[in-house]
Amino acid sequence: MQHARKARRLAGLFAGAAVVTSFGLAGTATAQTDEGKILHANGKASIEDRYIVVLEDAAANGPGGVRAAAQDLSDQYSAQVERTYEHALRGFSVTAGESEAKRLATDPSVKYVEQDQRVHAVGTQENPPSYGLDRIDQRDLPLDGSYTYPNEGSGVTAYVLDTGVRTSHNTFEGRASSGYDFVDGDSTANDCNGHGTHVAGTVGGEQYGVAKDVDVVGVRVLDCQGSGSYSGVIDGIDWITQNADGPSVANMSLGGPASSAVDDAVRTSIESGVTYSLAAGNSSADACNSTPARVAEAITVGATNRQDDEASYSNYGSCLDLYAPGSNITSAWIGSDTDTNTISGTSMAAPHVAGAAALILSANPSATPAQVRDTMVGTAGTGKVGNPGPGSPNKLLYVGGDTGEEPPGEPGNTAPSADFTVSCYYGSCSFDASSSGDSDGTVTDYAWDFGDGATGNGQTVTHRYSDGGGFTATLTVTDDAGATGSASTQIRCYAFGGGSTYCFS
Structure with missing residues (x-):
């Protein structure tokens, strides 16, 4: 958003904010007995x-x-x-009855309350042959039987939020360590599943890794069955945000239903300087409906x-940034310090990208997460992916270039610019992206994430917020060459009796 437009909008909203304040004061006398709404309640x-x-x-x-507040x-x-x-x-997580949680949601100290949900490692398929590293250093098929890389990722730390890491595995050459285990509540993030070790090996293993000298830190948030809770995942993100020092990347090959709390935690961690690589998911569905x-x-x-x-299993859509090899990937496993396994999934694609991010950061230690992403997307091969799902960018990971130079981008194509305005009448907000544009082409898709688990498409859309709380509304535009641009703004909503809400941006 341009600062001038934002300033005008904010100036015009003071009156609306004053109305909300008076409504809120009128409601505080009954805060102990009124029941608020719980985000993402009673899902599967x-x-x-x-x-x-x-x-x-x-x-x-x-x-x-x-x-103290908790x-x-x-x-x-x-x-x-x-x-x-x-x-x-x-914030914090609690155990409480539903009625107590709903009353807690009405307290003026609380932005929102969300039901905790189960999260899981993105599923895998056992046993076939591997090829991932061979593919990402060349523009086109056929494979040439080698992996040539611009650097080894030295000086970068890669955090793996997963089932833990077998840090003693030979492929890590002593570069892997435990961060924290939020399943057992101790500082030894051992892996009793294998998923996290496989992911870590693809990020930074000597034999199997994209970045062969990166420091690997295991942050365990999933149990021996590859399952966990969003409250535990937030603990892991919170720990990384507190402890990351210097050029850092985090990989999350996990996912589940929409969660505003997890999304907000990832965004804040990115704002602190950590680049995040996320698995799109294995449901052959729109990734915009999944967290993170x-x-x-x-x-x-x-x-x-x-x-x-x-x-065939990969999620797709406008929330993707690019594709990477994910089928039949061989990496480290947990049976011994030389054990390997070959499995498939977007869980295996994401660590290729995390490793590539480490290569970029090694060459450019001061690069921001946005610059890392833009460099990677700009150098990715365009038009290489066969049959990408609806709304997906046709971009395939490429690390063969010099990561120390500015990305060349696709010749003749500039990414589109996303921009939009918001106007709300009570709980109904109208979004207008007509100010978005593309200097050398046409915007072909407008994808909206309203921040409350709902999505939409179109240049102008309307969405009703039924819950109180803070929401990040994001627009992603795609041009006729497959390049994307995004913009976000905050929506604040107050919930009142009878299901009514009052929102402003």
Whole structure:
């Protein structure tokens, strides 16, 4: 958004904000008995009586900070604090009954309450032959039987949020370490599943890795079955945000239903300087309906097979940034320090991109996450992916260029510019992207993520927010050459009795 337009919009919204304030004051007398709404409640992946609470800034920054606010609110609403978040997200998770959680959602100190959900490693398919590294250093098929890389990723740290890492595996050459285990609650992030070790090997293994000298840190958020909770995943993101120092990349080969809290945590971690590579998911569906794949500020990765076709299982859509090899990938495993396994999934595609991000950061240590993403997307091969899903960018990962230079981009093509305005009447908000454009082509797709789990398409759209809270609305535009551009803004909504809401941006 241009600053002038934003300033005019904000100036025009002071009156609306004043109205909201007066409504809020009128409602505080009954906050103890009124029931608010829980985001993403009662879904298929919901965890009963577990909730994630995100605080308003004033509450998070008050005396005693997040921990004091968490304890005070949990005491007030008969809840039990399980985890607190102070870096990627300002809030906490609780165990509470549904009615207590709904009352907690009405407290003026609370931005929103979301039901905790199960999350899982993106599924894999056992046993075939591998080819990933051979593919990403050349523009076209056939494969030439070698992997040539511009550097080894030295000086970069890669965090693997997964089932843990077998740090003693020979492929890591002593460069792998444990960050924290949020499943067992200790500092040894051992892997009893294999998924995390495989992912880490593709990021930075000596035999199997894209970045062969990167430092690998395991952050365990999934159990021996490859499952976990969003509250645990946020713990891992929060830990990385607090501890990352210097050029850093994080890989999340996991996912589940839409979660505003996880999305917000990833965005904040990216704002702190960590580049995130995300698996698009294996449901052969629109990635914009999944978390964290729908986070526009990250790099979301679909999977291809040996023939450069979109893998049959890969998620697709405008939330993808590019594709990478994901089928039949061989990497490290957990049976011994020399064990390997060959599996498939977008879980295997994402670490190729995380490794590529490490190569870019090694050559350009001060690059921001947005610059890393733009460099990678700009140098990716265009038109190489066979049968990409609807709305997907036809971009295939390429690391054969000199990552120390500015990306050449596709000759003659400039990425489109995303821009939009928002106007809200009570809970109904109208979005207009007519100010978006493309200097050397045509915008062919307008994809919206409204931040509350809903999505839409079109130059002008209307969306009704039924819950109170803060939401990040994101527009992604795609041009006729497959390049994309994104823009976001914050929507703030207040919920009142009878299901009505009042929103403004």
